[in-house]
Amino acid sequence: MLPELSTTVCFILSGVLFTIGAVGAILRRNVIVVFMCIELMLNAVNLVFIAAANTLASMDGSVFVFFIMTVAAVEAAVGLAIFVMVFRQRNTIDPYEIDLLKG
Amino acid sequence: MDALGLKDLAFIALAAAVIVTSLMMVTRKNPIHSALWMIAAFVVMAVIYLLLNAQFIAVAQVMVYAGAIMMLILFVIMLVHMERGDESAPAAARRSKTVRIAGAVITAILLAELLFGALLFQVTGKSGGLSTAAVNSAGNVKTVGALLYGEYLFPFEIASILLLVGIVGAVVISKRK
Numbered sequence: 001m002l003p004e005l006s007t008t009v010c011f012i013l014s015g016v017l018f019t020i021g022a023v024g025a026i027l028r029r030n031v032i033v034v035f036m037c038i039e040l041m042l043n044a045v046n047l048v049f050i051a052a053a054n055t056l057a058s059m060d061g062s063v064f065v066f067f068i069m070t071v072a073a074v075e076a077a078v079g080l081a082i083f084v085m086v087f088r089q090r091n092t093i094d095p096y097e098i099d100l101l102k103g
Numbered sequence: 104m105d106a107l108g109l110k111d112l113a114f115i116a117l118a119a120a121v122i123v124t125s126l127m128m129v130t131r132k133n134p135i136h137s138a139l140w141m142i143a144a145f146v147v148m149a150v151i152y153l154l155l156n157a158q159f160i161a162v163a164q165v166m167v168y169a170g171a172i173m174m175l176i177l178f179v180i181m182l183v184h185m186e187r188g189d190e191s192a193p194a195a196a197r198r199s200k201t202v203r204i205a206g207a208v209i210t211a212i213l214l215a216e217l218l219f220g221a222l223l224f225q226v227t228g229k230s231g232g233l234s235t236a237a238v239n240s241a242g243n244v245k246t247v248g249a250l251l252y253g254e255y256l257f258p259f260e261i262a263s264i265l266l267l268v269g270i271v272g273a274v275v276i277s278k279r280k
Contacts (some may be wrong), residue, residue, distance in 0.1 A: 008221060010155070013118045015217030017125055022131035022213055024142050026206040031181055032134050040125055041170065045147055046160075054155045058231030059238060062247050063255050065160050069167050070262040074269030076172045080179045080275040087183040088279075 010051035031093050035079055042072050048078035110111045114154055121147045138173055145169040156235050157241040 018042060024037035046065045053061020086100070087093050107115075124144040131137045145168045152161035238246050251259050 001152060006201050011221035013222050015214065016122060017211055018217060019214040020125045020129055023210045026209065030134055032176060033137050036137060036176060037129065050152055050155045050157045051221050052158060055226055056228055057234040059246050059250055062157050063250050066163065067258060067262055068264060069163060073167055074265055075170060076175055077269050077273040080175055082275040083179055084182060084277045087116050093183055
């Protein structure tokens with residue numbers, strides 16, 4: 001039986017990935033890349049769930065990751081539908097051009 | 104600290120790979136390249152899940168994230184003509200130096216907080232009864248399934264309603280008037 005991984009390194013990796021995602025979400029100006037960065041941040045959270053569940057000898061982490069994946073899939077479907085709708089109306093999805101809520 | 108085992112070496116290699124692929128994802132100018140690097144990052148992440156004894160989640164990761172979600176994203180990138188590139192010139196010009204510095208500061212603080220938490224945490228909480236050996240003898244998918252359809256049945260049904268609402272919402276939003 002192989003020895004188990006340390007939880008700390010998993011948490012550090014997750015923190016680094018979350019930060020990369022956050023940097024991308026803050027600095028990029030392409031809505032779809034921002035969207036992918038948010039998916040990356042969700043994945044970092046999933047890694048924490050799996051690592052903690054592995055440490056605590058529990059399977060609840062897998063169940064929670066399953067629910068997070070469900071929410072991420074719904075978010076992708078609705079978010080991308082919104083992009084398509086905005087593109088159809090304005091012919092661009094540049095975030096600086098999308099100001100539909102301005103009166 | 105004793106000698107690094109095979110699993111640790113594999114984990115270090117995979118961690119480096121996932122960090123490199125996600126950095127490439129964030130820095131590529133072309134969104135299609137970003138999406139392809141993202142698929143690579145998701146697949147490497149699935150292997151990390153395998154190392155952490157979460158086989159079901161590893162398979163679901165490849166199918167749901169690397170398969171379904173990224174396919175949808177690539178589809179939309181091509182649909183809205185973003186293949187060539189990304190930021191229009193005025194948008195790039197409007198991103199002033201202040202914004203860059205503020206972003207850098209915010210992310211530095213975020214990384215410091217996350218590393219602080221990761222290095223100083225203590226595992227509290229009661230250890231569950233499902234050790235790796237017990238789960239592997241029963242089967243990982245069987246254990247997850249028993250939990251999903253037993254203890255977590257109500258959240259599971261709510262998740263299915265959420266998926267239904269999401270599908271209907273996506274169809275309604277993107278329908279041509």
